[in-house]
Amino acid sequence: MKLGAGACWKIAVLGLTAGWLTTPEAGTAQELDPRNILEERCSSCHTPRAGGGLERISDNRKTPEGWEMTIVRMGIWHGVEVPEDELAVLVRHLSNTQGLAPAETAGQRFILERQPNVVENIPNAELNVMCARCHSFARVALQRQDEDEWRKQSHAHLGQYPTTEYQSLGRDRDWWGIARDKMPKLLGEMFPLKTDTWDDWRKSAKADISGSWRVHGERPGVGRYVGSAEITATDWDEYEVTYALRYANGSEVTGQGAAIVYTGFEWRGSATLGDEEVREVFALSEDGNSLSGRWFLANADEVGAHFNAVRVREGASTIIAVEPQMLRAGESTNITIHGFGLKGNVSLGDGVTISEFVTADANSITVVATAATDIEGGNRSVSIGSTIATDLFSVYSQIDRLVVEPPFAIARVGGGTTPAVVAQFTAVAYLNGPDGEAGTNDDVRLGSVPAEWSIENFSEEAEQMEDAKYVGTIDQNGTFMPAGAGPNPERKYKTNNAGRVTVKANAANGESQIAGDAEMVVTVQRWNSPPIL
Amino acid sequence: MRAYGKFTAMAAVAVIASVSLLGCDNELGKKEYLVTANKPNNLHLIDTETHEVAKTFLIPGDGAPGTVSVSPDGQVAYVITNHMESLVGINLDSGEEVFRADASYDNIRSKHMFAMTVSRDGKEIYSFQTPVRILPGEYQVLDTQIAVYKTDAGLDAKPVRVFPAPRQISVLAPSVDGKTIYGLGPSIFGFNAKTGEIESSHPLREWGRPDYGVPDILAAWPTFEVSNILTAPYFVPRTDKAPDAPDAMKTGLVSLNLKTGEVTTEDFENTSVLIFSTVQSPINPNEAYGVYTQLTKIDQKAHVVSNRIDMDHTFYAINVSHDGKTLYMGGTMDDVVAYDAATLEPKWAVKLPGGGDQGLASLRVVRR
Numbered sequence: 001m002k003l004g005a006g007a008c009w010k011i012a013v014l015g016l017t018a019g020w021l022t023t024p025e026a027g028t029a030q031e032l033d034p035r036n037i038l039e040e041r042c043s044s045c046h047t048p049r050a051g052g053g054l055e056r057i058s059d060n061r062k063t064p065e066g067w068e069m070t071i072v073r074m075g076i077w078h079g080v081e082v083p084e085d086e087l088a089v090l091v092r093h094l095s096n097t098q099g100l101a102p103a104e105t106a107g108q109r110f111i112l113e114r115q116p117n118v119v120e121n122i123p124n125a126e127l128n129v130m131c132a133r134c135h136s137f138a139r140v141a142l143q144r145q146d147e148d149e150w151r152k153q154s155h156a157h158l159g160q161y162p163t164t165e166y167q168s169l170g171r172d173r174d175w176w177g178i179a180r181d182k183m184p185k186l187l188g189e190m191f192p193l194k195t196d197t198w199d200d201w202r203k204s205a206k207a208d209i210s211g212s213w214r215v216h217g218e219r220p221g222v223g224r225y226v227g228s229a230e231i232t233a234t235d236w237d238e239y240e241v242t243y244a245l246r247y248a249n250g251s252e253v254t255g256q257g258a259a260i261v262y263t264g265f266e267w268r269g270s271a272t273l274g275d276e277e278v279r280e281v282f283a284l285s286e287d288g289n290s291l292s293g294r295w296f297l298a299n300a301d302e303v304g305a306h307f308n309a310v311r312v313r314e315g316a317s318t319i320i321a322v323e324p325q326m327l328r329a330g331e332s333t334n335i336t337i338h339g340f341g342l343k344g345n346v347s348l349g350d351g352v353t354i355s356e357f358v359t360a361d362a363n364s365i366t367v368v369a370t371a372a373t374d375i376e377g378g379n380r381s382v383s384i385g386s387t388i389a390t391d392l393f394s395v396y397s398q399i400d401r402l403v404v405e406p407p408f409a410i411a412r413v414g415g416g417t418t419p420a421v422v423a424q425f426t427a428v429a430y431l432n433g434p435d436g437e438a439g440t441n442d443d444v445r446l447g448s449v450p451a452e453w454s455i456e457n458f459s460e461e462a463e464q465m466e467d468a469k470y471v472g473t474i475d476q477n478g479t480f481m482p483a484g485a486g487p488n489p490e491r492k493y494k495t496n497n498a499g500r501v502t503v504k505a506n507a508a509n510g511e512s513q514i515a516g517d518a519e520m521v522v523t524v525q526r527w528n529s530p531p532i533l
Numbered sequence: 534m535r536a537y538g539k540f541t542a543m544a545a546v547a548v549i550a551s552v553s554l555l556g557c558d559n560e561l562g563k564k565e566y567l568v569t570a571n572k573p574n575n576l577h578l579i580d581t582e583t584h585e586v587a588k589t590f591l592i593p594g595d596g597a598p599g600t601v602s603v604s605p606d607g608q609v610a611y612v613i614t615n616h617m618e619s620l621v622g623i624n625l626d627s628g629e630e631v632f633r634a635d636a637s638y639d640n641i642r643s644k645h646m647f648a649m650t651v652s653r654d655g656k657e658i659y660s661f662q663t664p665v666r667i668l669p670g671e672y673q674v675l676d677t678q679i680a681v682y683k684t685d686a687g688l689d690a691k692p693v694r695v696f697p698a699p700r701q702i703s704v705l706a707p708s709v710d711g712k713t714i715y716g717l718g719p720s721i722f723g724f725n726a727k728t729g730e731i732e733s734s735h736p737l738r739e740w741g742r743p744d745y746g747v748p749d750i751l752a753a754w755p756t757f758e759v760s761n762i763l764t765a766p767y768f769v770p771r772t773d774k775a776p777d778a779p780d781a782m783k784t785g786l787v788s789l790n791l792k793t794g795e796v797t798t799e800d801f802e803n804t805s806v807l808i809f810s811t812v813q814s815p816i817n818p819n820e821a822y823g824v825y826t827q828l829t830k831i832d833q834k835a836h837v838v839s840n841r842i843d844m845d846h847t848f849y850a851i852n853v854s855h856d857g858k859t860l861y862m863g864g865t866m867d868d869v870v871a872y873d874a875a876t877l878e879p880k881w882a883v884k885l886p887g888g889g890d891q892g893l894a895s896l897r898v899v900r901r
Contacts, residue, residue, distance in 0.1 A: 044670035056670050152671055159665035162644050172749050176674065176700055201563035374746050493826060493846055
């Protein structure tokens with residue numbers, strides 16, 4: 001395999017980002033006709049068809065990231081030169097005309113959002129071992145093509161990576177036989193080119209996103225935030241946005257950014273939040289009234305935050321967040337209800353008394369609330385006038401369980417030009433619910449709580465290799481920072497600073513403590529980071 | 534490769550003193566060398582007497598070097614290189630490039646895929662290939678094949694015969710009588726060396742052992758030249774055991790006797806360490822050795838590990854001296870080391886010039 005794909009992807013990712021930012025002002029991009037670009041850059045190999053369209057290209061539907069990857073790959077594999085401005089135009093055109101409908105991306109958005117440490121739920125064991133051992137299954141599940149085209153994809157794989165059938169989990173089976181016959185048939189049925197979902201979406205009128213939005217979310221390691229976003233249209237599919245956010249710890253962040261919306265719902269933005277450069281991957285709901293996803297640091301995508309925005313509508317009222325989101329029996333504190341159009345009597349549910357109004361306007365109401373000492377733990381409905389939210393607030397007397405999220409994480413040592421990949425953990429308090437059993441449907445997720453963090457050797461093998469001593473350090477926000485890359489002369493076998501550890505969280509639970517843990521593998525650097533892992 | 538028979542290393546040792554490094558014209562003066570390669574594209578001849586790298590040659594073109602097979606007279610090393618697209622013969626005295634066969638042609642992109650061997654008479658080379666047709670806008674994976682080249686075909690060698698071969702073959706080894714070319718893959722196939730016809734087939738993937746699953750066989754190291762037995766480790770789950778039972782996973786050896794064609798597959802331990810390559814002792818038919826992070830001595834009669842030591846880093850490739858007393862290890866980094874086969878104590882070590890990684894390069898033992 002000739003390619004040192006790493007360097008190429010960095011260019012790729014930056015390329016598209018630059019495209020997002022420059023296209024609005026450039027003006028020239030508008031004059032580039034995607035059909036001319038396809039003709040000029042692609043049709044020499046992808047023959048035009050009698051009835052219109054180009055061989056292969058017309059047989060695929062993909063996300064914007066999927067199209068970007070394919071076109072960049074045309075450059076790396078086949079020497080196809082596509083300047084950045086033309087790449088941006090093509091990605092936009094192909095995503096709009098041969099994209100995925102919102103419902104078709106459901107369940108796979110985490111990969112577009114670059115959420116770290118998600119364990120995929122793959123519907124078929126053979127598919128898992130055949131098509132999800134080098135990259136995510138999501139990369140596959142975000143493509144739409146028929147059996148024959150999936151077969152060509154298999155030909156391209158083995159053709160380009162002939163050692164595939166010799167690798168572990170390749171050499172113990174008739175890899176090529178399965179990849180050529182069985183997988184294309186299965187995938188063609190699961191992810192076909194033509195669907196009603198797409199046809200309907202393509203025809204539907206797309207929402208204008210401009211307006212005032214109320215925003216809330218959580219940044220693991222920092223905490224929950226609420227705020228506002230003012231979005232204005234700069235073109236039919238381009239927007240500018242101004243943010244004002246306030247974290248639960250009191251810090252305030254303002255920012256602004258710009259975005260392109262692909263396929264009528266795929267928001268891809270770049271913004272400055274405080275002093276951080278971030279990227280945004282959001283999806284607009286089909287009704288056009290909510291925008292949700294994840295934003296992350298431009299230079300470290302594992303560090304980021306969940307994001308939800310709800311459109312402020314004239315005459316409507318919605319509660320978006322309650323802060324803090326949990327209240328302990330016998331405790332009294334200020335509680336703020338966030339939303340818009342808020343007006344009327346406030347209730348925080350059974351057993352919670354409101355003694356005082358601190359502030360009140362249409363976007364937030366702050367009250368002093370007290371939970372009864374004998375309160376029964378569980379969710380409480382929050383209502384203001386006739387506006388009700390059922391799962392934003394809960395009460396408890398004891399935390400039943402402390403769950404460390406994610407339960408399994410990968411961190412990567414850093415060095416040279418490749419920075420470390422950190423791992424961020426959150427301690428989340430749970431109640432076991434009326435049945436008293438952990439892990440059942442009636443469990444109540446109370447929310448994240450502060451914790452003391454530490455790491456320990458995961459196993460006897462890790463103990464022998466003293467992994468916990470070498471892999472890196474965790475701070476009291478649950479952020480694990482891996483050690484440096486390369487062989488470590490201090491270690492047995494001069495091995496590198498890889499290892500396997502248990503991540504421990506200890507949180508206050510009334511007068512006592514409650515513990516939870518997770519597993520973490522610290523491993524070597526990853527050289528490439530394509531738009532869809 | 535010639536059957537050296539009784540011409541033992543001891544005899545060779547006796548005459549070494551009179552042989553200069555260039556004195557290969559002395560027929561009596563055969564002594565043992567190691568041939569290996571490292572990145573970017575270097576070929577090395579290591580003198581096992583002086584423990585020095587006697588010669589280093591730059592292989593023309595791109596690397597990285599992989600499988601190495603040496604002509605029976607010890608004169609020419611054939612090396613797969615150039616991203617596996619070229620097979621290059623280098624004269625081990627002069628360093629001259631005497632043979633080159635590029636696997637790709639026209640719109641066919643093809644690799645010499647790990648499995649490659651010189652014939653017993655030194656006249657032909659067998660190479661397993663994975664062709665792909667590159668069309669505008671489409672790749673087509675084609676059937677795999679064994680291409681046969683004449684060793685005297687020069688620098689633009691074309692195959693004289695090409696025969697179809699099942700996919701996933703990773704080692705080719707000639708039978709001692711030269712009539713059969715064995716291919717280790719999903720089965721051990723015996724190809725007629727002249728016609729390519731598959732005359733025998735011993736299943737491995739579908740070996741049908743009761744209570745055993747499919748073995749995982751990682752065999753990319755042709756190390757049969759000393760004992761004429763090709764061995765490779767396998768790792769296999771037992772289907773009658775709980776997944777967390779200590780014997781849920783077994784490690785064993787598949788062995789192919791190149792004299793008789795007999796194949797055996799025998800477990801020797803509950804899987805406890807990874808082993809990349811193994812070699813059969815030429816003096817004790819019940820002893821084999823394997824290496825990766827540890828060096829393992831296997832008692833094939835008792836089906837146990839009789840000794841195991843930690844190496845100071847991983848080694849991919851293992852081989853053995855003709856007198857059976859010394860184990861040679863290479864692969865990964867630039868270290869080639871020799872250990873005592875009886876005690877597993879270190880004997881000597883050399884660093885390869887250039888410091889490049891050996892990767893998957895074979896470590897071959899030759900007498901010349």
